[in-house]
Amino acid sequence: MAKEEDEDKLPDQDAAKEFYAKYEPKEILGRGISSTVRRCIEKETGKEFAAKIIDLSNDSSDGITAKEATKQEIAILRHVAGHQYIIELQDVFESPTFIFLVFELCRHGELFDYLTSVVTLSEKKTRYIMRQILEGVFHIHSRGIVHRDLKPENILLDDNLNVKITDFGFAKKLAEGEMVHELCGTPGYLAPETLKCNMVEDAPGCSFEVDVWACGVIMYTLLVGCPPFWHRKQMIMLRNIMEGKYSFTSPEWADISEPPKDLIRRLLVVDPKQRITLEDALAHPFFHTMKLQQRKFQARQKFQWAILVVRAMVRLQRIKFTPEPLSLETARTDPYRIKLLRKVVDGCAFRVYGHWVKKGEGQNRAALFENTPKTELKHIYVTNLSR
Ligand code: ADP
Numbered sequence: 001m002a003k004e005e006d007e008d009k010l011p012d013q014d015a016a017k018e019f020y021a022k023y024e025p026k027e028i029l030g031r032g033i034s035s036t037v038r039r040c041i042e043k044e045t046g047k048e049f050a051a052k053i054i055d056l057s058n059d060s061s062d063g064i065t066a067k068e069a070t071k072q073e074i075a076i077l078r079h080v081a082g083h084q085y086i087i088e089l090q091d092v093f094e095s096p097t098f099i100f101l102v103f104e105l106c107r108h109g110e111l112f113d114y115l116t117s118v119v120t121l122s123e124k125k126t127r128y129i130m131r132q133i134l135e136g137v138f139h140i141h142s143r144g145i146v147h148r149d150l151k152p153e154n155i156l157l158d159d160n161l162n163v164k165i166t167d168f169g170f171a172k173k174l175a176e177g178e179m180v181h182e183l184c185g186t187p188g189y190l191a192p193e194t195l196k197c198n199m200v201e202d203a204p205g206c207s208f209e210v211d212v213w214a215c216g217v218i219m220y221t222l223l224v225g226c227p228p229f230w231h232r233k234q235m236i237m238l239r240n241i242m243e244g245k246y247s248f249t250s251p252e253w254a255d256i257s258e259p260p261k262d263l264i265r266r267l268l269v270v271d272p273k274q275r276i277t278l279e280d281a282l283a284h285p286f287f288h289t290m291k292l293q294q295r296k297f298q299a300r301q302k303f304q305w306a307i308l309v310v311r312a313m314v315r316l317q318r319i320k321f322t323p324e325p326l327s328l329e330t331a332r333t334d335p336y337r338i339k340l341l342r343k344v345v346d347g348c349a350f351r352v353y354g355h356w357v358k359k360g361e362g363q364n365r366a367a368l369f370e371n372t373p374k375t376e377l378k379h380i381y382v383t384n385l386s387r
């Protein structure tokens with residue numbers, strides 16, 4: 001790994017110098033076709049970020065260049081900025097050969113790696129993650145942008161395991177009613193209409209619904225750890241996608257309830273016009289259950305409540321051994337009311353009044369605190385005062 005990193009020479013010119021003056025690059029977090037993402041530290045503040053370093057040196061003059069593509073990615077990132085589930089672009093440095101994009105750091109990396117480490121997600125976790133993804137995508141669409149490469153590798157998790165949608169490399173701003181025809185994305189997540197554009201001459205094209213389809217593929221994958229259309233022969237996988245051929249027959253599905261299956265069925269609808277909208281998906285009963293379940297059983301809250309009850313019971317049992325709480329105010333105005341002070345008061349009282357307080361005669365010792373000293377001390381006190 002270290003050797004591999006050493007081979008990755010860091011660019012060292014103009015914009016790069018500016019970048020290095022401000023940030024200290026650290027280890028590699030991920031790679032793309034022409035980019036490397038490194039953790040970096042802002043020298044002035046010590047804060048951590050992720051720098052995506054894009055190599056423009058292989059740019060040819062024909063077709064869309066990496067430089068143009070990156071500029072479009074930057075414009076889109078700025079256009080969708082300001083949402084809690086979208087990655088935040090902090091800084092940009094441009095030179096003729098390299099572009100540096102500095103992002104907020106997502107310490108927990110890709111949702112893909114998280115899924116690989118836990119194999120499958122519970123319905124509850126899936127609900128938590130999917131709600132954030134759908135809300136994030138809803139925001140992207142509300143800005144007129146279609147992402148076109150939604151997949152667990154492009155969904156990052158921050159310190160609190162909250163979603164940050166990233167990689168807007170294939171994203172595109174669509175005009176009202178505009179349809180796109182180019183084939184882009186990742187095979188297993190491609191929507192049927194995207195594939196159709198490439199196979200059928202007069203295909204109507206595709207629009208925002210491709211992201212909704214990808215959300216369906218992601219949700220299926222999160223619940224059982226494998227994608228819905230996968231086949232080792234890619235042609236068969238693509239045919240399965242076109243036909244919307246997938247099933248809930250593997251044994252893992254037996255333990256999964258009906259609402260998530262129903263939502264997946266509505267997300268993975270071949271006809272984009274019949275596919276559920278993001279708004280309706282967020283209002284689906286799968287997300288209602290969350291509130292019900294929260295009310296029904298919350299292990300942590302229940303446990304904390306049980307601890308409180310047990311502690312209260314123990315306190316009640318021990319109440320007669322428990323000292324009274326000391327209040328400063330009472331101690332000042334009515335010290336005799338406090339058991340602890342009463343003992344001290346009694347002790348002092350005995351020193352002053354002891355010889356004439358007759359115990360057992362039902363005297364109210366509290367009355368001793370009316371400050372009437374015993375008679376033989378009285379004249380000393382009075383004479384002292386009159387001096
Ligand atoms: P590409 O367009 O080349 O796929 P991405 O923007 O998807 O580039 O980044 C590639 C990988 O780098 C991601 O899949 C992820 O593993 C890592 N990465 C990117 N941005 C961050 C970030 N902000 N925090 C942590 N890791 C990141």
Ligand code: MG
Pocket residue numbers: 032153154167
């Ligand atoms: Mg990516």
